[in-house]
Amino acid sequence: MATNEEIQQDLEKREYDAGFITDIESDTLPPGLNEDTIRHISAKKDEPQWLLDWRLEAYRHWLTMEEPTWAAVDYTPTDYQSISYYSAPKSSDDGPDSLDEVDPKLLETYEKLGIPLREQEFLAGVKNIAVDAVFDSVSVATTFKGKLQDAGVIFCPISEAVHEYPELVKQYLGTVVPQGDNFFAALNSAVFTDGSFVYIPKGVRCPMELSTYFRINALNTGQFERTLIIADEGSHVSYLEGCTAPMRDENQLHAAVVELVILDDAEIKYATVQNWYPGDENGVGGIYNFVTKRAECRGVRSKVSWTQVETGSAITWKYPSCVLIGDNSVGKFFSVAVTTNCQQADTGTKMIHLGKNTKSTIISKGISAGRAQQSYRGLVRMGKGAENARNFTQCDSLLLGDKCGAHTFPYVEVKNATATLEHEATTSKIGEDQLFYCQQRGLSEEDAVNMIVNGFCKDVFDELPMEFAVEANRLMEVSLEGSVG
Amino acid sequence: MSVLTQTRQDALNLFEKLGLPTQRDEDWKYTDASRLKDLLEPTPVDENIHIKDMGITGLDAYRMVFINGLFAEAESNLPEGVSILSLAELEKNSVGDDAEGIAKLFTVDTQAPLINGFNAYNAAKASDGAVIILADHAILTKPLYILHISNQSNVIRHSFMIGQHAQAEIIEHFISTGDNKALSNSCSFVALKAEAHLEHSRIQQEGDKQSHVARVQVKQCKKSSYTFHGVELGAALSRTDLVVNLHGEGASCDLNGLFVLGGRQHADHHTRIDHKAPHCTSRELYRTVLDGRSHGVFNGKVLVHEGAIKTDSNMSNGNILLSKNAEIDTKPELEIYNDDVKCAHGATIGQLDDKQLFYLRSRGISAEAAQELLTFAFADEVLVAMRNQTVRSYVEKAAFAKLPHSDDLEEMLGS
């Protein structure tokens, strides 16, 4: 049967099949960051003065901040002056009015990635998904806009929302993640280029899944997208995001901000399959993924869930959080993170209970192989007013190989006597007795490993929408491919 | 300058360099040490300490008494044939061949985890302590009871060296008298040679004006076993750093902690277990019961190093808040650099089990009494591992007395 060494060696062979480069002419700003860069980005997008001021305020704040060092990750610091902060396919300068105007090379890119942008391709499908495709710094296509509009749902690039729905943007932008929240959020606030904007009006159940697909293509660029989703009273939306990037030897920076606002009785389900280029087996190249994601359950009985499958990136620094303000609000976090080769991930969540009868659940599954290091870092805080707050946390790590690491740093802070919390964590290697059992029942080693790992992740995969569950499964299989020599 | 003087001077220099920890230090995030700054040095007081009937009476044990950090030989009762010395005595005779060895007792290992200014201060200023050297295969037939009584700030430094196959039980007990604000700064160094066994209890029961800062540092060789019982009942502020190094193959440690706090008490235990060798086992059980405006902090870190295969580690931390102003911060951490391990930890906060409550009520016990009974049982589970029944029942009674309505409870249990 496969020893751990064999499995580990096979993991190193893991291939990144989204690693191609699209040869397309781009309009790219020269590297460097100063106030002029920000003015330039703002001007490119023809932004109103208030937004430019907002960006500059963030930038000035950022200058006073230091890059955080508390995460259990080790990397060459980014030279923020060597990055280009804006890159857009030339053809998209004016923004396409319809898919027919989208550069065919772009359509091809997304097709290769399995993301169809042509609406008719969905007709045969059972379920509809509206897609916003973000290529480097700009959104290149958003599908099903019309159908969504009929339902009153706004789904568009945030750059467009700034013009079309300025009041909504102004009312909510930066209210969940303020400009100066942390180093990377401040940077994002200063230079964000695009991202998705979603508004679900009162009482509306969004008629289809919404999805944004992020692609970094250009060399030496950073991607700084910003997503803002507002679920008004009694509304419901399920949102999916996917990410890929070409294989390049340089490290590229991705510093996104996602803000979710959930009002009375509303619900947002947010799922991510993050497959940024992780670097090669020697740790050369790969994306630095420094992301701030936060949801505020402002209304009573509001609900939010973060589901993430993290297989990519060289460095991941990411803690999707829930601030449970409304009484009886519910926050959930489901995560599978796979790190192989030299990948490092420091990820987890924060559950901040402020309202009465608030409930949170955290299920985190980490798989670490090769020389990878992975940490779960979480905070559950129950404030004085969080009467009868409840939390359940389960974080499990699976280790494959004697050079990898798995770490758990859960912070628990409770100031309310009626709160209850249960936290459990385990770390172990893949069970030899489990492997043997499966093999004895006739499974190949590879299938056995796959099956055990999938079983290990099942609680999280079950939370994914069907389409993404399939993709997640595929990604996991790619990760574990060829585990038998 | 003698080696010893130099070593203690180095420690003082280190203290000046480190200063006291602040809440900006991750390891002191929840505990404010700044208010202890003025308490480092003793302010002499007039009142005498009467030690009659103090401590755990009726305990059949060898005995060492330290009054304000100084060994009180007249109150003590030491076994024959075992090397149990006063550090101050040793220090006086620190010339000749032993000089280096004695100086070592005052060395601060800056590479050790959780080192801070208090530890350096301790090495520089310790006035006395117990130095216990148990020869290979020696068995201490009775427990050694070390009673510390103080009414002013004091600095004490113990070393327990247990030889191969040797066995001992040591109970450290801390009490204070008087109403002065003062600080006890205590360090205990434990070295266990191959297959040695030590059961080590630390019962902190100082007055509510007193503060207490402690470091227990343990190094374990092959197949040695160490059992720790840390009980926090007293002091306004107490902080213990418990650092265990599982250095030799097959070593095991079993760490138990109980906090029963009320009023404005604050207690903080940071435990750190380093699994450095294969086949080591660590178990940890910590429970806190917090009433009033008390604040409990628990940080348990297990670090499994590369090569420490077949590590088996389990940590459990349970907490009950009895009042709406009590607060708990807990962080059970795992850091693992090797795949052949079985590690788990769990933490719970909160209410008593509904099923148990109903069961008790259906047997005729009032809701309030049932809650108290279950709270007591919750706390008492930590003490199950304590083999010395005299010590256990002393701690139970003292912990009991701190629970609300302890009279009813006592009546109910008929104890």
Place this chain on the structure above:
Amino acid sequence: MLEVKDLHVSVDGKKILKGLNLTINAGEVHAIMGPNGAGKSTLSNVIAGRDGYEITSGSITYKNDDLLEMSPEERAWAGVFLAFQYPVEIPGVNNTYLLKAGVNAKRKHQGLEELDAFDFMQTVKEKAKLVELDPSFLSRSVNEGFSGGEKKRNEIFQMAVLEPSLALLDETDSGLDIDALRIVAGGVNKLRSPDKAIVMITHYQRLLDYIEPDFVHVLADGVIQKTGDKSLAVELEKHGYDWVKENK
């Protein structure tokens, strides 16, 4: 002694008991049988006063008092005892302490002196013998680490010590081997008296071979479908529960 009238009970909005009537007099032994999910355990839990059951209508009168107005411990003091189907483990709480606390709370409530420790221990040892309970169980934590059979035996032992007027035995026979069943039944029989009533909830007729009931009720779909004497249980064993529903 106990009068259950038109009792309707829901759990999480689901109707479990739908107008149940039951009268139990002192000195009687009743057996309640019925298929899974019929509401048998709900009935015993409601009588003992467990949370989480919504009584939508109906009444339970016990010795002329409204039982539903009483807390679980008040019911215990008044002589209601439930032998649990799944007795919970309570680590750290000593078995004997629990009983002593229970007995003394009851005595206090009745305005009696508390039992002195010596007398109490005598009683306890006697009763332990009655159900052949190993004395080592007395000093152990409540049910902790007990096997299924030991837990059930411990329940009957507690019943013996607490001397209830009305004892509800919720599937006390399940999980018991023949020897244990005989011992438990023996214990129960010794507790039979003209001023006490016993209600046994069970799936199987075999318990009734050891403890002979005066009445057998069949509970299905939330109501008592049929009441008879011991022979009803034999019929049931033969024909199954559907037979009862068809021959109401």
